[in-house]
Structures are given as structure tokens and as C-alpha cells.
Amino acid sequence: MSGDTESEADVLKRDARRWVRQLVSGDATTVDAEALRRWRQISPAHDAAYAEAVHLWRTLGSGGRVFIETHGAPKWSGPRVEMTRRAAFIGGGALAASIAAYAVMKPPLDLWPSFDELRADYRTATGEQRRIDVADVTVRLNTQTSISIAPDTGETPSLRLISGQASFAMPAHASRRLIVLAGDGRMIAEMARFDVRQLASSTYLTCVEGAVEVTAGGRSGKVAAGQQVTYNGDGLRPITSVDPREVTSWQDGFIVFRTTPLSDAVAEINRYRPGRVMVLNAALGQKTISGRFRTERTDEILGWIEKATGARSRALPGGIILLS
Secondary structure, eight states: OOHHHHHHHHHHHHHHHHHHHHHTTTOOOHHHHHHHHHHHTTOHHHHHHHHHHHHHHHHHGGGHHHHHHHHOSOOOSSOOOOOOHHHHHHOOHHHHHHHHHHHHHSOGGGOSOOHHHHTOSEEOOTTOOEEEEETTEEEEEOTTOEEEEOOOOSSOOEEEEEEEEEEEEOOTTOSSOEEEEETTEEEEESSOEEEEEEETTEEEEEEEESEEEEEETTEEEEEETTEEEEEETTEEOOOEEOOHHHHTGGGGTEEEEEEEEHHHHHHHHTTTSSSEEEEOOHHHHHOEEEEEEETTOHHHHHHHHHHHHOOOEEEEGGGEEEEO
């Protein structure tokens, strides 16, 4: 191997580490994600270097501090990304490297992308929505949503919803079926419009038009228009009837609550605002609320919640609000 080849490999490694550091800084944007996707597609060597860098951060663990102290901080081939106040708050220097290594696997309070989300082809930021086209399917991504796309082989297109919520609209005369993977299940559609929500360990499939076949936990079922099914590692739950307009209201910029426990409502609000809202009282979290609210007015929603439930709020730095 020549010295020039080794030098090129070193450059790729340094750039790949820079990308990982940028993504776990807490300040990465969808522009960064698009730039990373293009960088990874330059060559198989670029993609392999990125995979190696992510694996390195993932496996450093508590040894990350020792590793950085021994080998030094990464050196960049190009201009180094300026560390923002938020990134500095998360950590700086050797200790930050150790923290970030763990944070890639399990972000505290879900304040930045997880390991799997880092490797997504598309990801929306907090409060952002986006539309993409995959083959002849229109995909709309809701806030905090990550999705990966299998290479198009000319047969059935396949997508994986890693986290968040997405809607899939197939043309009236689709030439191919669509496969969507989410959580522990698999969905197959021919001519349909449907919404999939992947949060924590549960997946929610709502059919708007047509029908979708779903398999999870060794069981299968067909979800027709106006129906919804939930599944997790234990398999499919019974199919129920729902109002698809409420489920897909996020596409029009609304959040809809129908006798929703406050703890669940807050979890939904957290997807649309920076920082974190936390319910400290278990009894308070069980109180239910109903209403239809604009997604861009989350502070107004919180004010209404205080009046409706009698909750008291306390604001902390970083957009953290405690409800008790």
C-alpha cells in the first residue's frame, strides 16, 4: 500500500469522525444530514469510513476518555466545525468524548439522535416536516422522524421507519407493491394511503385508503381504510376503527387529543418543541385532556394545560419545563 493511499484513508477516517462529532453535538440540522448522505455516497470507502467511525463512538463507552487522552482529539482535513454553546454544555474535550460515545447509543431525554437514527437516510429535526419521493411513492415525514431506504433493485421498494411518524401515499395504479418495516413488524401495500407511527416499543398503523397487510409476532392481519392496528414485540393487537383525519392531522399542522392522559400528551408535545417537558407527578400524568392545537404553538398548549389540569410549571435552562 502506497503512502498516498494511506494518506487518503486517514483523511476519510478524520472526516468520518468529524461527521459523527457534528451529529452528536446536538446542533446538527437536516442540511447536515443531507450533506452527510451525499458524502457517504461518494464511494464505498466513504460509507465504510463513516460506519467505522460510528462503531468506534458506539464501542468507546467509559474508555472514551482514556482513548482521547492517549490518541488525542480527531484532526480534521477541512475547517473544524465551531463548537456552539449547546455542544460545549454537553461536554468538551476528553470528558465530552466519553459522554458522546454513550450518547450515540442512548441519548439522555432523547435530546439528540440515537445510534440507529445517525445511520438513517433521512431525518427531520424537532418541529420539522418533510416530503420525499421513493420510486412512485410519496412519503411525508413528521417531526423527529428517521427513515432508511433499501437500494432500489427494480422490484418491490422497501423502507424502514426507525422512529417517529410517516405517511405513505401510493398512486392509484401502482406498478409495484411497497414494503414498510417498523419495529417488530412488516407492512405490505399495493394501492393504499397509510400512516405509520413508531414510538418506543410500539408501532401504530392507520389505513387511510385501500388496505395494508401487516405481520408481527407471527400473526398477520389486513387493515382496511378507517382502521388502525397496534403491535409490539408481543405481536398484533385487535384492529380498531379510528378517524383517519385525526391521526393524520399533523400533516395540516395540528395535534389532536381525545381524553388523552397528560403524560401521553406531553410526550407528543415534546416531538414538536426543543428541550423537554416532564411530568413529575404520577397522578397529574393520569389526568386527561382533549382539544385540537396548532403544532407551532406548543407554549400556548402548555399554558392551556396548566389552566385545565391545575399543573404548576417550572422552566429550566435548555428548554426544559417541569410540570407538577
